[in-house]
Structures are given as structure tokens and as C-alpha cells.
Amino acid sequence: MDSTIILILLQDGVVNGAIYALLGLALVLVFVVTRVIFIPQGEFVAFGALTLAFLVNGKVPGTVHLLLIIGILTCLAELYAALRSHNWSGLPRTLLWALVLPLALYLVAPYVASTKTPLWINVIYSLALVAPLGPMIYRLVYQPVAEASVLVLLIISVAVHFALTGLALVFFGAEGWRTPPFISGDVQMGPVSWTAQTFFVLGTCVVLIFALWLFFERTLHGKALRATAVNRRGARLMGISTDMSGGLTFTLAAVIGALSGMLIAPVTTIYYDTGFLIGLKGFVAAIFGGLISYPLAAGGALFVGILEAFSSFWASAYKEVFVFTLIIPVLMWRSFVTHHVDEEE
Template sequence: MDWQIALFLAQDGIVNGAIYALMALALVLVFSVTRVIFVPQGELVAYAALAMAALQAGATPGILWLLLAMAAAVLALELWRQRRGATVDWWSTLLWCVALPGLAALALLVWRPASLLGQALAVLLLVTPLGPLTYRLAFRPLAHATVLVLLIVAVALHGVLMGLGLWFFGAEGARTPPFSEARLDLGGLPVGGQALVVIGVTVALVLAMFAFFERTLLGKALRATAINRVGARLMGIPTELSGDLSFALAALIGAVSGLLIAPITTVYYDTGFLVGLKGFVAAIIGGLASYPLALLGALLVGQLEAFASFWASAFKEVLVFTLIIPVLLWRSLRSHHVEDEE
């Protein structure tokens, strides 16, 4: 291996690591707020990429009907909860169940954007509400369950969403045009415009999340819920709405990730699972709690995958996932056992 090849591999590792970083951030966010290891995060990535490809082909993405069905189911569930005497926040319910699905349906059935950026915006409107709707249907009724029960539900939901992806999009893969076709030469290393878009959008999202958690009231409420859910509830923070918001942000990050990887690689209905799993490895490096460590873990996973593809391409997935074993061993030796009730 010479320096030119090493630079090529390092570039691929940075681009892949940026995508895994977004996955890791979403997983850490959801787990810290709701204790849910959101296994279906990768399906949202595949949904966004394949929905974008469907729009490019002039078709209406099938997940629009999934979104409308889930919105109707959540509306029925909230009406039932109100009849049972529960307090329902109708402002947030109307936002997730009526406003955003309505805008998505309007964009895809009436507006039918022709520009690349317009189609990307329509995909974000389509995929983002799936997060809070999934939370309200599958996880909010089990908010007081153990982490193991929530994980089992997440795995089952992953299987359901993957099957629906096969039904809506078929088994064929798809790619989309890049957001930038520019070509740069940095010290003899050719860099594609799409790679710069991936890195730039990732950096912008990370900085936006940092500003959101540090500067906004909603962000501080999410941090308080992540640190102490019971204490946040006693201080008047609506933890159910915190769950809505964390899943919405995770779905938005998943949708952006899908739009970013669709021009780079062919995406199939099950591609998102591997992407999400590698993001999970990065999140584990961060202990499912630390955003900076999760970002560093994602870069490590990206570099390991890139160089492993050169030295031992047949075993690159094995090497990446084996990384989780020493990390878990190290963390188990450094931390004391905590019961779930604590």
C-alpha cells in the first residue's frame, strides 16, 4: 500500500464515518431520553433513499400510505385515551398526525417537485413524522417497561418495517443523482462533490444539535429527561413529549442520512440495517450516553471498514462488528452493575 491508496481509503473512511456518526447520534439521543435501543433506525435510512429514488422515477413512494395509516391509528389511539380519562396534548398530536402528514401528501400528490432539493424536502416531510408516530404506537404504551422488553419490541418493529420496505419498494436496488458533481483535487487526491456534501451536512447537523441542546429550552428539557426521567417529570417537563421530539429528531437524522448515501451506493430495502448496526457499534463505543465519544467511535468504525476492505475485504464486516467485543469488555470492567430499577 502506498500513500495514494492510503489517502483514498482514509477519504472513504471519513465519508462512511460521517454517516455512521449520524446514526450513532440518533441512537444515543433516543436511548438517553426513552431507554429504547432504536433498532429500526436503519429502516428510516433505507425508506428515505428509496423514496427519493421513487420520486426521481416519477412514482409516488408507497410509504406515504404507511404514514397516513399510522397517523390515523395514532389519532384513534389518542381519542381512546381521552375517553379513558388520560390527558392528551392535542397540539402535538395534530402536528404529528395531521399537519406534517398532510404536508407530505400535498407535496407528493399535488406539488410533485421536480428539482432535487424540492424532492429532498418532500422526503424529509415524509419520513420525519414516522419517528414520533412509531413512538406513540409501539413504545409510549411501554414507557415503564424494562430495557430488555423495549429492545424486543424494537427488534420486532425492525422486522415489520423491513418487510414493509420490501413490499413498498421491491427487492431491486436504487441510486439517486448526487447533490454535487463537482470534482476537486486536494494535493493530488481527487475528492468528489458528494463526499464534501456528506461531510458538510454531517458537521452542520452536529453543530445544530449542539446548539439545540445548549441554547434552546426544548433541548435543555431533553437533556434533563435523559439525565433523570423521574426528576424531569417532577419538575413539570412532559416526558412523553420528550419522547416524541427525540424520535422526530432521530427520524430526521435517518432521512438526511438516506438522502446522503443514496448517490454513493446502491440502496436496497435491507441496506439500512447494516448502516444502523455500524452506527450502533459507534454508539456503544460512546456508552450509549456520550455524543463526542460516539462521534469518535463512528470515525474509528469508518476507518476500520475502509482499510479492512483493502486488506481483507471478505472479512471487513466481521472486523467492524468484532470491535464491539473489546469495547464491551473494557466498559464492563470499568463500570459497576446497575439494576434496571435504579
Template sequence: MDLTIALILLQDGILNGAIYALLGLALVLVFLVTRVIFIPQGEFVTFGALSLAFLANGKVPGTAYLLVLLGGLVLLVEAFSAWRSGQWRGLGRTALWALVLPLVLLWMSPWVAGPDVPLPVRVLFALALVIPMGPMIYRLVYQPVEQASVLVLLIISVAVHFALTGLGLIFFGAEGWRTPALLEGSIQIGPVQWTAQTFAVLALCAALIAALWLFFGRTLYGRALRATAVNRRGARLVGISTRMAGSLTFTLAAAIGALSGMLIAAITTIYYDTGFLIGLKGFVAAIFGGLVSYPIAAAGALFVGVLEAFSSFWASPFKEAIVFTLIIPVLLWRSFGSVQLDEED
């Protein structure tokens, strides 16, 4: 290995590490607020990437139909809950975002998939198709069992992962897809050409992390999520709705996952089940931070990305095993400094 090859591998590692950092941050956020180890985070990556790929190739993405299906189920669940409690207030608002919005997006899909539509419009439309799935999944699956133990929530997450993977196969098929690059061209830095796509991904990741920092530090809803993450019982006592916090958290997780998929799909082929491995690598990064620290999770993600890149050069058949084996010493290291606490402490 010479310096040129090392720099090329470093470029790939930093690029992948930035994506894993976003997914690791999403996993930490979901766990802190809802105590859910959100294994299906990778499915949002897949849905975002494949939705954009379908639109770019003149096809209506399956997520347009899946969103209508999930929205209809959410409306039925809310209507049944309102009938049991006799509280019909708020059902109209639920109908607007859970059914009317998906139907409008489905109606617009053929136009967005048509020719001469700018790529940024397609990106925003694909995000609009995927992001509402986050709060819908939370309402259908996790909200009814929000007081369950972490183990039960983990088992449910595994079931949701398999369900979404199966739906991905139905709506997108087994064929792999790629999305157009956000930026074309390359920049020569030393002996290596860095693609403009790499800088676009790094810039967007940095901007998103900065936006999340501002959201949690400067906005009312961000502070409510932080309070819920610190102490769920205390947050309820001061009037913060943990259900609202959970729904907002899943919305952010869906947005981060969908955007991550669109960023990475320009440099690698995405299949209906690709998101699982990408999400697991984000989970390894989150484990570096003990599922509680954002900065350590981000640093761990960059380390995972660089390790994966160099492993693909030295031992390509075993690169996945090397990355996932890394979780064992990390867990041992985390266990030495851990303190057993109750969930509400």
C-alpha cells in the same frame, strides 16, 4: 498498497464514518432519554434514501401511503384514550399532524415527483414524509410501555425492525436505488481526487452536529431532553413530560436517519433492508461511548468507517465480520470501568 490507494480508502472511511457518527449520536440520544436501544434507526435511513430516489425517478414513494397508515392508527389510539379518560382536549391537534398533514403530503406527492422539480425541494419533501414517522412509532409502540425494562424495550425494538423491514419491501420492492448527488464534480488534493459529494456530506454532518449542540445547550426543549437523560424521575418532578421528551427524541432520530440515508444513497445502492447494516455500524460507534458519550461515539464512528474501508481492501469478504467483531473488545473495555447502578440513579 501505495499512498494513493491509502488516501482513497481514507476518503471512503471518513465519508462513511461521518454517516455512522450521525447514527451513533441518534442512538445515544434515544437511549439516554427513553432507555430504548433503537435498532430500527437504520430503517429511517432506508426510508429517507428510497423516498428521495422514488421522487427523483418520477414515482410516488411508498412512505406517502405508510405515513397515512401510521397517522390513522395514531389518531385511533388517541381517540380511544380520550374516550376512556373523558379528556378530548388535544385530539384536534393530533388529527392535524397525524392525519391531515399526511393526507396533504400524499396529495402533493405526484407534483413533487413530476419533472423540473429542484432536488432541494425533493429532499425537503422526503424529509417531511419520513420525520413524522418517528413520533408516530413512539406513540404506537413505545409510549404504552415506557416504564418497561431495557430488555423488554430491546425485544420490542427487534420486533419493530422486522415490521418496518417488511413494510419497506412492500412499499419499495426488492430493487436497489440511488439518489442524485448533492454536488457534482471533484477536487484534486495531492494524488487523489476528492468528490464534491464527499465535502457536501462532511459539511452537512458537521453542520448537523453543531446544530444539535446548539439545540441541547441553548434551547428550552434541548435542556429538557438533557434533564430527562440525566434523571427521568427528577425531570418528572420538575414538570418535564417524559412522553414529550420521548416523542421529540424520536422525531430527531427520524430526521437524522432520513438525512443520513439521503447523503449515503448517492454513493451506494440502497435496498429495502440496507439500513439494518448501516444502523448496526452506527450502533458499534455508539457502544464506543457506552451509549452515553456523544464525542466518544463520534470518534468511534470515524474509526469504524476507516476500519471498514481498509478491511474492504485487505479482506473484502470479511469486512462486515471485522467491523462487528470489534464490538467484543470494546464491550470488554467498557465493562472494566463500569459501575452497576439502578436505572434511576
């Protein structure tokens, strides 16, 4: 192995690590706010990539119909809750984002799904289709059991993963897809030619992480999420709605997952179940931070990406084994350095 091969592998590892960092941050965010180990995070990766791939090929994506169906179910659940509690104040807002928005996206889908549509419009439309799935899933599945134990929430997450994987197969099919790169061309750096797409991915990840930092530091909703993450009961006593926090958190997770899928789709063929494996690698990165530390999760993601790249060169058949075996020493290390704290403390 010479220096050129090392630099090429580092390029692949850094790009993959940046994607895993975004997913790891999303997993940490969901866990600290809602106590949900969100196994289906990878499904948003597949939904985002496949939705964009369908659009750039001039086809109406299955997400259009999926969003409308889940939106109707969300409205029915909210209507049933309003009937039981005799509180109708939140129903108009739910109808707006869970029924009117999916219906509007459904009506404009034939006009957007064209090979002549600019790529940036396809990206925005894909985000508009995938992002509402996050709060809808939270409202249907997690909000009714928000006070359950972490173990129960984990079991529910596994069930949601299998359900979303099956829905992805129904609405997208078993065929693999790729999307065109956002930026074409190469940049020569020493003996290695780096693609412009690589710098676009890294730049987008940096911008997104910085935007998340601004959101949590400078906005009222971001501070509400931070308060909920520190102490759920205390946040409720201060008037912060944990339902609002959960829905907003799942919205951010859906946006991050969809963007990650769009960024990785030009370099990897995406199938309906590809997101699960990518999401698990993000989970390994999140474990580095104990599901509570964003910087450690980001650092762990870069390490996972580089380890995967070099493992694929040395023993490509066992690269997944190397990556997922890494979680064992990390868990052992965290078990020695972390003191047990009860859930309500």
C-alpha cells in the same frame, strides 16, 4: 499499498464514518432519553434514501401511503386514550400532525414526484414524509410501555425492526436505487482526487451536529431532553412530560436517519433492508460511548468507517466480520471501566 491507495481508503472511511457518527448520535440520544436501544434506526436511513430516489425518478414513493396509514392508527390510539381518560386536550394537536399533515402530503405528492422538480424540494418533501414516522412509532409502540425494563424495550425494538423491514419491502419493492449527487465535480488534493460530494457529506454532518448542539444548549425543549436524560423521575417532578420528550427524541432520530440515507444514497445502492446493516455500524459506534457519550460515539464512528474501508481492501469478503467483531473488545473494555448503576439512581 502506496500512499495514494491509503488516501483513497481514508476518503471512503471518513465519509462512511461521518454517516455512522450521525446514526451513533441518534442512537445515544434515543437511549439516554427513553432507555430504548433503537434497532430500527437503520430503517429511517432506507426510508429517507428510497423516498428521495423515487421522487427524483418521477415516482410517488410508498412513504406517502405508509405515513397516512400509520397516522390514522396514531389518531385512533389517541382517540381511545382520550375516551378512557376523558382528557381531550391533546387530541386536536394529534389530529393536526398525525392526520392533517399526512393527508396534505398525500394530496401534493403527484405534483412533487416529477423529474423536473428541483432536488432541494425533493429533499425537503422526503424529510416531511419520513420525520413524522418517528413520533408516530413512539406513540403507537413505545409510549404505552415507557416504564418497562430496558430488556423488554429491546425486544420490542427488534419486533419493530422486522415490521418496518417488511413494510419497506411492501411499499418500496426489492429493487435497489441510487440518487444523483448533491454536488458534482472533483477537488484535486495532492495525488488523490476528492469528489465534491465527499465535502458536501462532511459539511452537512458538521452543520447537523452543530445544530444539535445549539438545540440542546439554547432551546427550552433541548434542555428538557437533557433533563429527562439525566433523571426521568426528576424531570417528571419538575413538570417535563416524558411523553413529549420521547416523541421529540424519535422525531430527531427519524430526521437524522433520513438525512443520513439521503447523503449516502449517491454512493451506495440502497435496498429496502440496507438500512439495518448501516444502522448496526452506527450502533457499534454508539457502544464506544457506552450509549451515553456523544464525543466517544462520534470518534468510534470514524474509527469504524476507516476500519471498514481498509478491511474491504485487504479482505473484502470479511469486512463486516472485522467491523462487528470490534464490538467484543469494546464491550470488555467498558465492562472493566464502568461501574454498575441501578436504573433509577
